[in-house]
Amino acid sequence: xxxxxxxxxxxxxxxxxxxxxxxxxxxxxxxxxxxxxxxxxxxxxxxxxxxxxxxxxxxxxxxxxxxxxxxxxxxxxxxxxxxxxxxxxxxxxxxxxxxxxxxxxxxxxxxxxxxxxxxxxxxxxxxxxxxxxxxxxxxxxxxxxxxxxxxxxxxxxxxxxxxxxxxxxxxxxxxxxxxxxxxxxxxxxxxxxxxxxxxxxxxxxxxxxxxxxxxxxxxxxxxxxxxxxxxxxxxxxxxxxxxxxxxxxxxxxxxxxxxxxxxxxxxxxxxxxxxxxx
Numbered sequence: 574x575x576x577x578x579x580x581x582x583x584x585x586x587x588x589x590x591x592x593x594x595x596x597x598x599x600x601x602x603x604x605x606x607x608x609x610x611x612x613x614x615x616x617x618x619x620x621x622x623x624x625x626x627x628x629x630x631x632x633x634x635x636x637x638x639x640x641x642x643x644x645x646x647x648x649x650x651x652x653x654x655x656x657x658x659x660x661x662x663x664x665x666x667x668x669x670x671x672x673x674x675x676x677x678x679x680x681x682x683x684x685x686x687x688x689x690x691x692x693x694x695x696x697x698x699x700x701x702x703x704x705x706x707x708x709x710x711x712x713x714x715x716x717x718x719x720x721x722x723x724x725x726x727x728x729x730x731x732x733x734x735x736x737x738x739x740x741x742x743x744x745x746x747x748x749x750x751x752x753x754x755x756x757x758x759x760x761x762x763x764x765x766x767x768x769x770x771x772x773x774x775x776x777x778x779x780x781x782x783x784x785x786x787x788x789x790x791x792x793x794x795x796x797x798x799x800x801x802x803x804x805x806x807x808x809x810x811x812x813x814x815x816x817x818x819x820x821x822x823x824x825x826x827x828x829x830x831x832x833x834x835x836x837x838x839x840x841x842x843x844x845x846x847x848x849x850x851x
Contacts, residue, residue, distance in 0.1 A: 651677045669763055672784055673772040682841045685764035685834055688809035691827035692759055699752025707745030710737040754779060764825055766838055768845065771814065773823050790849060791817045792842045797831040814838070 658681040659667050666684045675681075714734035761776040772786045792814060799810035810831035814823040828834055 665760060666763060666765075669761070669774050670765065672774060673765055673786060674770070675767065676769065679770075680768040681765070682768060683764075683766040683834060683837045685766070685812070685825060685828055687759060687762055687825075688807065688827040688829045690803065690807050690809060692756055695755050695759055696752060699748060699755065703745045703748030703752065706748050707741045710741035710744070713737050714741075762825075764823075766841060768841055771823070771838070773825065785820075785823060787814075787816055787820060787823065789838075789842050789845045791820075792838070793817050795835045795838050797828075797835050799831065 654677050655670075655675050658675065659670050661681060662670055662684050663686065665686065714737035717734055717737075758776045758778070761774070761782075763774050765772045765774075766789075768789070770786050770788055771792065772784065774782060774784050776782045794815040796813040796815070797810050798813070799805055804810050808831075809827050809829050812823075812825045812828045812831050812834060814825075816822055
């Protein structure tokens with residue numbers, strides 16, 4: 574028997590031979606069925622792609638697993654950006670730079686520290702006052718020893734002299750300590766000017782400080798005042814920064830090269846307005 578008709582019969586089911594269902598040719602699929610099958614295949618392929626927030630295959634009900642590497646890279650970049658700005662500051666400025674906010678798109682413009690002439694005045698006045706406090710009780714004790722006061726025994730005068738001498742020493746040392754503290758507070762006052770803000774750190778005592786941060790766009794006016802011979806001779810002055818709104822003005826005394834500082838502040842303000850608009 575010719576095998577070709579037999580094969581044809583098996584395929585077509587002729588001559589009374591009934592093919593099993595799995596050997597029969599499938600009828601032509603409609604367009605809707607083809608579209609549906611393609612959508613199912615695409616959905617199955619999408620299931621094999623890991624979700625960016627649920628790499629383990631979880632869903633919204635599971636705890637999201639956010640990628641840690643981009644966040645760590647951002648923190649490392651911000652830390653490096655702050656370190657680069659801190660390297661441009663003085664040793665005392667680096668100490669206080671961490672107290673203010675500094676974003677990754679922010680640039681350091683200026684650090685303003687007080688002029689050494691003000692520190693000199695503090696020490697000259699402090700030493701002078703300390704000497705007065707020291708010698709006044711000693712002079713009174715010397716006056717008592719050279720004057721005979723009626724009704725007061727020599728022993729009492731001697732005791733009073735010792736007490737006055739001790740009081741003089743204590744007052745003199747106290748005056749030097751206060752002078753030293755004032756010098757520390759003087760050196761700890763600083764202003765940082767960046768492309769985004771103006772921050773002032775002021776110490777009113779060893780345990781009290783005030784940090785004021787002003788958006789550079791809110792700046793209204795910068796005034797420089799040099800009054801007297803010494804400010805002109807040593808090139809320092811008072812910088813007054815007027816602000817918009819309810820925030821009080823910032824006043825900074827003994828600013829070195831005050832006109833140069835005011836130009837940089839105004840320039841940063843104008844650059845900020847040009848970038849963000851008025």
